[in-house]
Amino acid sequence: MRPKSFARRLGGRVSTSVLAAALVLGGTSGVITAGPAAAQGTGLYISEYVEGTGNNKAIELFNQGTEAIDLSEYRVAVYANGSSTANSYALSGEVAAGETFLFGSSRAAFADQLDASSGAGLWNGDDAVVLYRGDEVVDSLGRVGEQPAGGAWGTGEASTKDSTLRRTGGVPDTTIDDAFDPATAGWEGFGVDVFDHLGIAPGEEPGGPTDPEEPEDPDEPGEPTEPSDPADCEAPAEKIGAVQGEGATSPRVDDTVTVQGIVTASFQQPGGYNGYFVQDAGDENDATSDGIFVYAQGKGERAAGDLVRVTGKVSEYHEMTQITQSGEATVCDTGAEQPAPAELTLPMDDEAREAVEGMSVVLGEGVINEAFNYDRYGELTLGSERHAQPTNLHRPGSAEAKELAASNLADSITLDDGINTQNPNPIRHPNGKDYSPENRFRMGDALREVTGVMHFSFDKWRIQPTAGAEYEETNPRTPAPEVPGSLKVASANVLNYFTTLADKDPNARGANNAAEFERQKAKIVSQLAEIDAEVFGLMEIENNSDKAVNDLVDGLNAKIGREEYAAVETGTLGTDAITTALIFKPAKVERVGEFKALTESVDPNFDTSRHRPALAQVFKDKATGEEFSVVVNHLKS
Template identity: 45%
Template structure:
């Protein structure tokens, strides 16, 4: 308890500030909660009513925290900042897409910028449960300096204070390609804009993470893997240069959410994605604007306003005419399981594997309806299906055929009954239109070790292939369909030379399996083929 100062002859105190490695600059502010312990001047130290002194933290500019390197200059330090909110991504604050990064981005006031172009003037404040802020608020806060997934951030200490409001800084205009990917670092946490028209080049993670990759167009098209137009065996240097250019010519448009499979997807134009507000690869996005963040190995644009969407690649009304009398299609049904995934290991040939499909009846009904609608619209004579449940006693092809025939008429489609194929939780399958083609002989499964694990890793990598010969009911000609699901690029195969920096992980495994498959087909494995072999399925490879 502090002494009764009014009853004392002297009220002068000496306070010693402890600032660690930081000098006490003009404008130093205290933390929100300060305990001051005092010693009366001239008094005997043995009569101290308390010990030590006030704790003081420095008020720093953001560029002092960021520095000019890849990471911050003072990990673990406690600092104070005063800055403008330029990206509000707090959880449960009522925005349409429920952004949930548990924090917000702040940027230094323009008058407080330094003259060093290599230092960023913005950063992320991780502040779960903090006072709700809004873009344009001038906030005063104390935080601990750190890095999360390569992004500099302050973790809020105590409460924050909205000190006023300020004019937002103009977004920094960026143009792709950058000279080096590290050039993005100087803008980390800052409001930026990409004024050029960028092509939607990739959207693999759109449904799961609402991410779209935007890139500078290559001759008005999406960038292709360099091996699609360069020969790796004779043009290795050119491939390296092209791969570098592609990497420097792209930015990921994110959605400021961490949750997977969000119920509402954000279209690049800022509105919810819907059947009447969709996009295709090859369409363009201009004036993409937001905060440049970093996470999970890449730089990301967390949008703050809508971009301009330009439709450049509309869906054709009909498939191109290619001739012929029989249509064959390959369709990845993305883990179509009749057995719901409740977390139990009850799927697979031995009923000891995790199920990979829908978690609820509602999810299953939605998946089934979408697959059937697509199959009905395509209405191919033969479909090779990929990622079907491979559980003993479960026949997903029969279920899909039943659904098709409910709409198209009894007996329209039939399926090849195979039982389980291989040892994985998923398999490939075949369905066909009985009025146009007829299966000849029995199906054959290619599950040789030299095909499943051609690089001798000790673990099967490719999935067993399904082979069936058909006869065209109109012409009498025969053809053999081979449905494949080769190893994906999602996990490695032990490093080089199998894992290729351009062709992706397990490139050698896929290439060796393809060679083996071609040689095997030349032996007429069904005993009824005439050399008209059609290799289809998910080959998980680029075109060259």
């Protein structure tokens, strides 16, 4: 099976810089003073800046010169909160003349488009960003040594906070400590989470320029051919199957073609895929797909049922065949009858999926197996039956585990939601309605007549839905069990409860500032107080020698109004930034002996550099004298 990595498209094309895969960059720190002159004649400058929600951070570098630039001497320096000390991120690779290079967060919504990335938090609106070549300033944004009022330079959309900024000219700012206002410094603002121009050279429209066809040489020998008018609905058009080809790659890459067919699905809405799927009557070859994705950002909107004639260049966008529409499509008819969907049955091999890439499809029946990405991306994994986790049945790395993993993959397909943004609200239920407490599902429930178009992105074959599926609750929730006893033991994920704040330490994973921390603390304390367990096992608490867990206990006791809880103090446990912890009610239970932790000292196969130690403690019920053990773990994924 060939590897594929068609990315979740966020508008705009991926830069054609030479780096084929994202580089994870290690941050370095150092004190850098303002001053040295710019690196003259580099031709490189910061053309776009993104400071969006969550981890949506990126800068676009543009090479306006005439020769390729080696980035091995370049670095991006981030001066946080007015500091004169920078976190620096070394770049590598090359950016061709007239091309862009994207650097940003590996956790951004558009991470697939980046040429280089970092897992660090990078910058906020009050942090200055400087591009260096060696110690020479190439370009900058913000003002080093200043923490601007309100957390940003500029106002409104032309602000360094919660906005995308694009350069209106190619003149770099090489003085890093001068006053800065984006609106007067050659930047235009576009608001929060606008990514549709990332990777597109300044002055170029989304979708990229199209190459004009070279005129034929009248003196060149050859058979005469009938010209095909792209706007003539009666003229011959190429079969989509001939454009797709029988293999994984189109035989027509870089050719300009004209196809004609019915729009089976359009995803041009905000947050969509900036294009639509077209399918023709077929070429009577079952090995070729009769459907294809047309990338049409900024073009006229098409609707399902439109009979369209499209001209554009063929490409393998992350190894998925597509046509980039040039000019406007010709609408030959509207309300045309949709082609009958190709019937899918799981399991399927990759060749069978490839043969219907871009076509209208229907999966007769599927069982919901996974919803890990459902809340964030609206994705569900379907199979013909419930899947067992391979390493739950077989030893990790064994032939049996690998065989079951391959079998599960062949028996899986992703049902997507037809949009391209994170955290959709409302989220789509697979029956096509909004998800709600009254309209929900569980793993193991069944779907029938799952209808959509066959798509590939994020290394997964997926169905982009065009209609709601038939949903049946086949795995109903069992009633709450009747549990005898007088003690309550509970677990709680405290969601990166860090007393070290990110505005003081950029490596901290929790709240950005004191105000955010107090909001987080109040919610978690209220949750724990309401549960009122005698023993809590906690996950995702800062691993800082019991400071965070004791802070949480103090807050919980203050909420209750008495000294009811205490922590099992462990000191630093393992090597990760977060750890597990135990808190308990000393009036109800008492510790028996010391805590134990699963580390190399207990099991030589354990590796604390890759896993968080499990934490165990024996307790005695003071009312009955009975002893019980509590073990809390938080496995690394």
